[in-house]
Amino acid sequence: NLSSKLEKVFKHLRGFGKLSEKNIEDALKDVRLSLLEADVNYLIVKEFIENVKNKAIGEKVMDSLTPSQQMIKIIRDEMVELLGQSEPLDIKAKPPVIILLAGLQGSGKTTTAGKLALYLSRIKRSVYLVPADIYRPAAILQLKKIGASINIPVYDTRNEANPDEKPVQIVQNAINIAEKYAYDTIIIDTAGRLEIDEPLMNELKELKNKFNPNEILFVADSMLGQSAVNVAKKFNDTLGISGVILTKVDGDSRGGAALSIKKTINKPIKFIGVGEKLSDFEVFHGDRIAERILG
Amino acid sequence: VFSSSKLDDDYIEKIEEALITSDISFGTSNEIIEDLKKMISKEKELNQDKIQNALKKVIKDKISKDFPLIDFNNKKTIFLIVGVNGAGKTTTVGKLANFYKNEGRNVLIAACDTFRAAGKEQMEIWGEKIGIPVVTGKENQDPASVAHDASIMLKEKDFDVLIIDTAGRLHNKKHLMEELAKIKRTVSKAAGISPQETIIVIDASLGQNSIAQIEQFKELIDVSGIIITKLDGSAKGGIIIDAISKLNLPVRFIGTGEKIDDISEFSPEMFVDNIF
Numbered sequence: 001n002l003s004s005k006l007e008k009v010f011k012h013l014r015g016f017g018k019l020s021e022k023n024i025e026d027a028l029k030d031v032r033l034s035l036l037e038a039d040v041n042y043l044i045v046k047e048f049i050e051n052v053k054n055k056a057i058g059e060k061v062m063d064s065l066t067p068s069q070q071m072i073k074i075i076r077d078e079m080v081e082l083l084g085q086s087e088p089l090d091i092k093a094k095p096p097v098i099i100l101l102a103g104l105q106g107s108g109k110t111t112t113a114g115k116l117a118l119y120l121s122r123i124k125r126s127v128y129l130v131p132a133d134i135y136r137p138a139a140i141l142q143l144k145k146i147g148a149s150i151n152i153p154v155y156d157t158r159n160e161a162n163p164d165e166k167p168v169q170i171v172q173n174a175i176n177i178a179e180k181y182a183y184d185t186i187i188i189d190t191a192g193r194l195e196i197d198e199p200l201m202n203e204l205k206e207l208k209n210k211f212n213p214n215e216i217l218f219v220a221d222s223m224l225g226q227s228a229v230n231v232a233k234k235f236n237d238t239l240g241i242s243g244v245i246l247t248k249v250d251g252d253s254r255g256g257a258a259l260s261i262k263k264t265i266n267k268p269i270k271f272i273g274v275g276e277k278l279s280d281f282e283v284f285h286g287d288r289i290a291e292r293i294l295g
Numbered sequence: 296v297f298s299s300s301k302l303d304d305d306y307i308e309k310i311e312e313a314l315i316t317s318d319i320s321f322g323t324s325n326e327i328i329e330d331l332k333k334m335i336s337k338e339k340e341l342n343q344d345k346i347q348n349a350l351k352k353v354i355k356d357k358i359s360k361d362f363p364l365i366d367f368n369n370k371k372t373i374f375l376i377v378g379v380n381g382a383g384k385t386t387t388v389g390k391l392a393n394f395y396k397n398e399g400r401n402v403l404i405a406a407c408d409t410f411r412a413a414g415k416e417q418m419e420i421w422g423e424k425i426g427i428p429v430v431t432g433k434e435n436q437d438p439a440s441v442a443h444d445a446s447i448m449l450k451e452k453d454f455d456v457l458i459i460d461t462a463g464r465l466h467n468k469k470h471l472m473e474e475l476a477k478i479k480r481t482v483s484k485a486a487g488i489s490p491q492e493t494i495i496v497i498d499a500s501l502g503q504n505s506i507a508q509i510e511q512f513k514e515l516i517d518v519s520g521i522i523i524t525k526l527d528g529s530a531k532g533g534i535i536i537d538a539i540s541k542l543n544l545p546v547r548f549i550g551t552g553e554k555i556d557d558i559s560e561f562s563p564e565m566f567v568d569n570i571f
């Protein structure tokens with residue numbers, strides 16, 4: 001792992017007397033490789049290494065009796081600081097509070113809608129799930145089955161009376177029902193889309209402008225690669241993301257996309273998905289994810 | 296993107312950035328740069344086009360292996376479609392079934408995702424869309440038993456091709472990988488032939504974990520090929536360079552969208568052009 005690798009490097013370097021700035025740079029080559037292997041974005045790695053190097057020089061790692069330990073601490077602290085803390089959901093507003101989920105295809109939005117619904121129902125919110133994905137085959141049924149499994153009501157999108165309902169009408173009708181039946185929290189599941197798909201990004205923008213959601217959560221696969229930066233930036237520029245949910249963290253990916261996303265849009269990572277069950281949902285902890293990324 | 300006519304350190308760094316941000320591994324990016332240097336060292340006069348073309352050729356050489364074609368020589372051919380959650384398997388089964396139907400083959404689909412909410416309904420809707428029958432089971436029925444029924448149908452009826460959709464699963468979940476191995480064994484027994492193609496579906500937007508996925512699926516259930524999806528997105532799918540050159544697996548098709556015709560046979564030329 002990284003700390004034993006750094007120990008080896010510094011042990012080898014100590015053999016040649018006092019450490020130099022160049023020695024620090026060479027030791028950081030291993031860190032750079034490790035971060036790239038963990039899928040942290042190329043330019044973010046560059047900046048991270050530069051900051052760590054300057055901190056190391058500033059904190060006189062070269063004169064330290066335990067340079068590798070000090071180096072690892074600097075690296076870990078920098079990573080934890082960048083990843084930030086979770087923040088609570090903004091659900092203090094006058095009901096119904098509106099939560100919108102958005103992200104790439106297959107990232108886990110529909111499943112996460114169910115997880116969020118279960119999580120909020122356990123803290124005594126009365127949740128209403130809204131299927132606004134009108135494209136994917138059986139997407140509406142998928143959310144209905146999820147709602148049924150946890151006893152959460154689901155808006156009947158595109159029923160017999162409204163077979164061609166579009167997302168704006170779906171959300172408006174759902175809000176009307178929520179107000180009528182005193183549901184205090186609406187969770188809107190949307191279709192997966194590419195950030196470079198203008199018409200579909202405009203569809204989301206329209207939902208945001210019309211309904212002003214209290215939370216717009218970017219649902220991202222924790223296994224994303226280098227393009228995570230581009231995807232996150234575009235979703236944030238278009239919608240003003242209020243928080244991030246990382247999914248499939250129960251896999252064995254190092255999850256460097258978490259750092260790429262946080263650094264790029266600087267919005268809190270609020271939750272992580274850790275499995276396919278609706279109870280596989282946890283609050284985000286930066287220190288745990290930092291450990292993973294650093295391997 | 297590149298505006299230099301000699302391979303100096305700045306240019307090399309720009310090239311490294313382009314390769315790594317395409318999700319090509321660090322090691323392979325370095326190999327590509329070393330091969331590039333060798334290739335152009337023989338050139339007397341360098342210019343930007345020559346360097347660009349040499350770079351494309353170096354990458355193309357790595358992914359242009361001669362793999363045998365998919366073997367349709369048996370009377371019956373079976374495809375087992377596998378991969379992690381959300382990669383695009385169900386959609387790809389629909390596209391692939393339609394592709395082979397257009398080649399005049401008699402295709403049958405097995406909806407063996409009996410686990411995920413609306414997993415089988417999603418496959419059924421695809422089947423209706425393309426006019427191909429879909430064998431299904433009840434919710435939470437053992438997927439191996441659905442695979443068994445489909446295999447019997449393949450054997451006894453006039454179908455040439457069976458394509459099996461399976462539930463998404465992360466490769467580090469041992470019991471789920473064993474479930475997949477059991478599905479494969481059940482098919483071999485019931486159909487009398489082992490699935491000729493076990494294809495892993497890889498999402499182009501994912502990073503280096505795709506390599507771990509391919510390695511694990513290969514080790515635990517023996518994969519014969521790859522389909523990479525979502526290449527219509529901003530990601531370049533660079534991990535397939537290692538998949539082809541180091542893991543020695545062919546990329547059979549690429550997915551380029553959510554519609555039925557958004558599938559095409561892999562072309563090393565087009566893949567490399569898309570990176571730059």
Ligand SMILES: Nc1nc2c(ncn2[C@@H]2O[C@H](COP(=O)(O)OP(=O)(O)OP(=O)(O)O)[C@@H](O)[C@H]2O)c(=O)[nH]1
Pocket residue numbers: 104105106107108109110111112133136139190191192193247248249250251272273274275276280380381411463465
């Ligand atoms: N292992 C694991 N699987 C997950 C997690 N979250 C979602 N999934 C699975 O990922 C797959 C995709 O989930 P969906 O909820 O359908 O994803 P989506 O974003 O709604 O997909 P689209 O609507 O097509 O864009 C399903 O198989 C889910 O069960 C997670 O945290 N861990």
Ligand SMILES: Nc1nc2c(ncn2[C@@H]2O[C@H](COP(=O)(O)OP(=O)(O)OP(=O)(O)O)[C@@H](O)[C@H]2O)c(=O)[nH]1
Pocket residue numbers: 105106136192194378379380381382383384385386387408411414461462463464524525526527528549550551552553557
């Ligand atoms: N843009 C794009 N989207 C795709 C492509 N292939 C699949 N998708 C989308 O990706 C999402 C997930 O596709 P599925 O076919 O449900 O994926 P899956 O692997 O079967 O998912 P699970 O069964 O839940 O593991 C859907 O929204 C598809 O429309 C592709 O090539 N391009």
Ligand SMILES: [Mg+2]
Pocket residue numbers: 109110111133136139190191192
């Ligand atoms: Mg969905």
Ligand SMILES: [Mg+2]
Pocket residue numbers: 384385386408414461462463
């Ligand atoms: Mg599926």
